Amino acid sequence: MGYRAMTRNRTAAPLPAALPGGRLETDGVAGRLSCYATIPAPDDRDHDPRPLLLLHSINAAGSAYEMRPLYEYYRKYRPVYAPDLPGFGMSERSDRRYGPRLMTDAVHAVVEQIQARHGAAPIDAIALSLSCEFLARAAVETPGSFRVLGLISPTGFDQRTPEGGPPGGTRGRPLLYQTLTVPPWRHGLFELLSSRASIRYFLEKTWGSKNIDEGLLEYDYLTTHQPGASFAPYRFVSGFLFSTDILNLYRRLAMPVWMVHGDRGDFVDYQKKTEIADRPNWHIEELPTGALPHFEIPARVIASYDAFSRAAVTAD
Template identity: 55%
Template structure:
C-alpha cells in the first residue's frame, strides 16, 4: 500500500489529483488516496492528529448499494471527530475511489477494509482500532476481524446484513453471485440506461424512504446520492452488488466466530428489520445488541441515542480504553 495523494480539503474548493471535478468529497477533513491491491482508495481523517492523539482511532465503513459512499456515516464521523481521531473510506467502486470496470466481490471489499485499517495504523501506530460498519459492509468488517483479529479493538455493526432470510451458514467462503444476472444487467442494449433509471432522484428517494421507514429522510443524503451515482463508472460495483457477488454464504459462521467485543445496532422501521437469525449470537458475552426506534440509518435520526449506546458499550466492553468524552 502506498499514499498517492493527500490534501486537506475544503469541499467548496477545486480538488487536485484523482478528485472528480463534479463530485464533492462525502465528508470533510483530510483526504488521502492510497494505492492498494484492490485499487486506489479514498480515505478521510478528522480529529486529533497523530501528535495530539489521546484516544484510540475509529474507522467508519459505509454500506453497499447503488449510491454508497462515506456520506452514509457522516453524522458519526462529524460527532466523533470532536473527541477522538476518526477515519472513513470510500470502498472500491464508490465515492472518490476507483470505479474501474472489474469484478467487485466480498473478497475485494474485505481486502479494502484491511487496507483502510492499515492506513489508520500508518498514522496512529500499530495499535488495534475500533471499527464501525454499516449494513452489508458489516459482513466485510466481520470477516476482516476474523482474518486479522490483532487489528481490531472492537467491532460495531449498524443494521448488519446476514441475519435475514434463509440462513447463510455454509462452511466455504463463497458468495451468492449469479453470473447470468450480472450478464443481464451488463447487456449493452440497456446497461447504462437501466442504471440511469435506477438512480433517478425519485427512485433514490423511494429507496431512502424504505431505509428510513419514513418519508422524513435526510435531504442532503439524497442530493449526494444523486451526484455520486452520476459519475463515470458508477454502475460497475452496484451491478455486482445486485447480482449477489458481495453477499457471503458463510457469514453466520463468521459472525459466530468473532471473539472481540461486538456492538450491534438495529432499527425497528423500514424494509431492513429482518434479524431472524440474531439468536445465533444473542446472549454471548462479547455481543451487545441494541434497538432504536428508527430506520436502518438510525445515526441520522437519533444520533444522540446511538453514540450514547456505543460509548457505554466501549466503557463496559473495553474498560482499558481511554475514555471518550461526548457532547
C-alpha cells in the same frame, strides 16, 4: 455510442467531498482507495488517541457520506477515518469483480494505513449494513487489529442467510448479472435506478418514512452520476457481495461486538440474530428507527456505542 463511452461521459457535476477534513489516497491490492481523515489537536483534554474506522454500506449509491453523523461527532474527540470503498465515491470505479474479497482487502489496506500513522495498537471500527460482513471477515482474519466492533443494521441475519455456506462463497447469480448488464439497456437501467425519484424511493424504504435526510439524497444523486458508477452496483444487485459463510464469521468474532438495528422500513429481518444473541461479547439493541439510526437519533446511537466501548475496555 458504446456503453463504456457513455460511462466515461456520465457526469452530473464534479463530485464534492462527502465529509470535512483531509483525504488520503493509497494504491494497492484493492486498487486506488480514497479515505477521509480527521485528527483532533493532541492538546485537547477530551482527545482519545485510538483511531475509529467508519465503513459505509454497499448499494447503488454508497459513499462515506452515509457515516456523516458519526464522523462529524467523533472527529472532535479522536482520529476518525472513513474510506470510500472500491467502486464508490472518490475511490477507483473500474470494471472489475467486486466481491467480499476485494472489499475485505480494502478494509485491511485502510487499517494498515491507519496503524502506520498511529501505531500497531488495535483500532475501533463501525460498519453499516453489508459492510458489516467485510468488517467481520477482516476481524476474523486479523483479530489483533481491532479492539471493539460496531455493527449498524448488519446484513447476514435474515432468513435467507445460509446456515453453513462454503468459506468465501457468495450469493451471486451470474444469469441475473448477465441480464442486467446486456449493453442495449444496462445504461438506461442504471439511469432509472439513479434518478432522484428512485433514490428518494429507496431511501424512504430504508428509513421506513418519508422523513429522509435530503443531504444524503443529493449526494447519492451526484455520486451515481460519475464515470464508472454502475460497475459495483450491478455486482451488488446480482448478489456477488453477499457472503454465504457470514454467520460462521460472526460466530468466530472474539472481540467485543456492539450491534444495533431498527424496527421500521424494509430492512428489519433479523431472525437469525438468535445465533449470537447469547454470546457474552455481543450487545444487540433494537431501536425505534429505520436502517440508518445514526441519522435519526444520533445522540442515542452514540451514547449506546460509547457506553458499550467503555464497559468493554474496563472489562479487559
